[in-house]
Amino acid sequence: MRSWLRVFFVGGLIAYRGLFNWLRPAHYFPTMLAHPMFQILFFAYLGRSVNAQSDAFYVVGNAVQVSAMAGVYGMAITIGGERWTQTLGPLMATPASRLAIFLGRALPNLVQGLIVSTFGFCVGRLLLDFHPAPGSLPALALILLTTVASCTAFGMVIGAFGLRLRDSFLVANPAYFLMLLFCGVNVPLAVLPTWMSTISSYLPLTHGIAAAREVAAGASLGSVSGLVGTEALIGLCYAVAAYLFLRFFEEESRRRATLDRM
Amino acid sequence: MKQLMRSALFVFTSLIEPLIMATIAFYTAKAGGKPEALFYMAIGAGVMGIWSSTLFGSGGVISWQRWEGTLELLVASPPPLLVIVVPLTIATATIGIYSLSATLLWGWLLFDIPFHLAHPLLFVIALPAGVISMGLLGLLIAATFVLYREANALSNMLEFPIALVTGLLFTTALLPDWTHPIGWVLAPTWAVNAIRESALGGSPGMAIVLCLVLGAAYVVLASWFLRVLEVKAREKATLSLA
Numbered sequence: 001m002r003s004w005l006r007v008f009f010v011g012g013l014i015a016y017r018g019l020f021n022w023l024r025p026a027h028y029f030p031t032m033l034a035h036p037m038f039q040i041l042f043f044a045y046l047g048r049s050v051n052a053q054s055d056a057f058y059v060v061g062n063a064v065q066v067s068a069m070a071g072v073y074g075m076a077i078t079i080g081g082e083r084w085t086q087t088l089g090p091l092m093a094t095p096a097s098r099l100a101i102f103l104g105r106a107l108p109n110l111v112q113g114l115i116v117s118t119f120g121f122c123v124g125r126l127l128l129d130f131h132p133a134p135g136s137l138p139a140l141a142l143i144l145l146t147t148v149a150s151c152t153a154f155g156m157v158i159g160a161f162g163l164r165l166r167d168s169f170l171v172a173n174p175a176y177f178l179m180l181l182f183c184g185v186n187v188p189l190a191v192l193p194t195w196m197s198t199i200s201s202y203l204p205l206t207h208g209i210a211a212a213r214e215v216a217a218g219a220s221l222g223s224v225s226g227l228v229g230t231e232a233l234i235g236l237c238y239a240v241a242a243y244l245f246l247r248f249f250e251e252e253s254r255r256r257a258t259l260d261r262m
Numbered sequence: 263m264k265q266l267m268r269s270a271l272f273v274f275t276s277l278i279e280p281l282i283m284a285t286i287a288f289y290t291a292k293a294g295g296k297p298e299a300l301f302y303m304a305i306g307a308g309v310m311g312i313w314s315s316t317l318f319g320s321g322g323v324i325s326w327q328r329w330e331g332t333l334e335l336l337v338a339s340p341p342p343l344l345v346i347v348v349p350l351t352i353a354t355a356t357i358g359i360y361s362l363s364a365t366l367l368w369g370w371l372l373f374d375i376p377f378h379l380a381h382p383l384l385f386v387i388a389l390p391a392g393v394i395s396m397g398l399l400g401l402l403i404a405a406t407f408v409l410y411r412e413a414n415a416l417s418n419m420l421e422f423p424i425a426l427v428t429g430l431l432f433t434t435a436l437l438p439d440w441t442h443p444i445g446w447v448l449a450p451t452w453a454v455n456a457i458r459e460s461a462l463g464g465s466p467g468m469a470i471v472l473c474l475v476l477g478a479a480y481v482v483l484a485s486w487f488l489r490v491l492e493v494k495a496r497e498k499a500t501l502s503l504a
Contacts, residue, residue: 026412030412035418039422041422048432050290050296050432052290170270173274177278181285
């Protein structure tokens, strides 16, 4: 158990520090703060231009979705980065628990996602017409934690494809942009065609964003508990799927000798 | 360009991302009950695609050479670096013409957006003028990246702010006044105006001229930047630092 925890905490932290360029301020600010900020402003002004929705709609949707910068891209780099640095083979050769290895690598991304989302909400509060009641903030924080965890679990599935694909960004990039369309981030689900809103209901973020919007508008946490529970359940399903994919692709990569393929 | 087209990420950025952005814009217009804005937004989303591929190409042109270890060889070779970089940034911008065509076709097929050009002849002039001016803005951006090791991070970040201040999808009248001068010196402002006014009706002449003037200014500035920054990079020995 002690070894498991060491791989989970220490291994995850060291891997994060080693793999992520964006920890350098010159990389961190443009990628993790400026990009999300301009994304929020862009869609809020797009909505204003046609009187589609309120600023709060876009701030909540995008502030939650930008956690995918860490949750989806971060998890893609977690596997892809090991491939680029030629350490994926040695990592997979270790007898360490795969669950500890990958959950440990997901944790810093989850924390990072929370930081980025919180920053997004602050941008909305300072630069746009978004003024949630102070009393709603604890509930909003809990919803954010659940949703970012769910998004990170989805990112783990994307990361798992990094064991099979040469470039995990091939999946991560479309996933990030499709979330903008499918998860009710910028377009109300009621406006989307039925087939799209059906897909939305199986994706992370969708229920979390809906819950966060209601709470920011004054609803109680209890009234959105169903949405939050669904979001948590979806996250759990993605986490299980990610573990199964990781094991499957690891086996496949060993069999095909493709772990170090660049 | 052949190398770029081998990159699935570039293909996604140039071919798929504009369609996703266009779809979001179309549904936003529908949600706002403004179907008349659809053609306006379709053109804007298409030009945003041109801008995305230009940015991806210009941001990457220096970084990729740096990662592959060929930047020093290119700088040391007899032709000026400007001559090496110009074709690539123009070429990536040209790929963006696909984005515009695909976006308009996407809107016509799936959203019943009528495709009618008010001034077809001016449209044929405005499109290449807009593409070349954006490609040359890409050249200017690429030139500054010679010294900047985090070029890719910066180019990833520039997509939304420039789309915001240049009014690609909505009028800049919504933005604070202090942002307007920023938009005036950026080619996408005039490129989208030229293309939009030639398609929707209006007087695109001035916007076309401004595209060409700005393009020429970008070449002069990029040439100067490349000379100065190349020397600085050599002095600091940072040319190959990835």
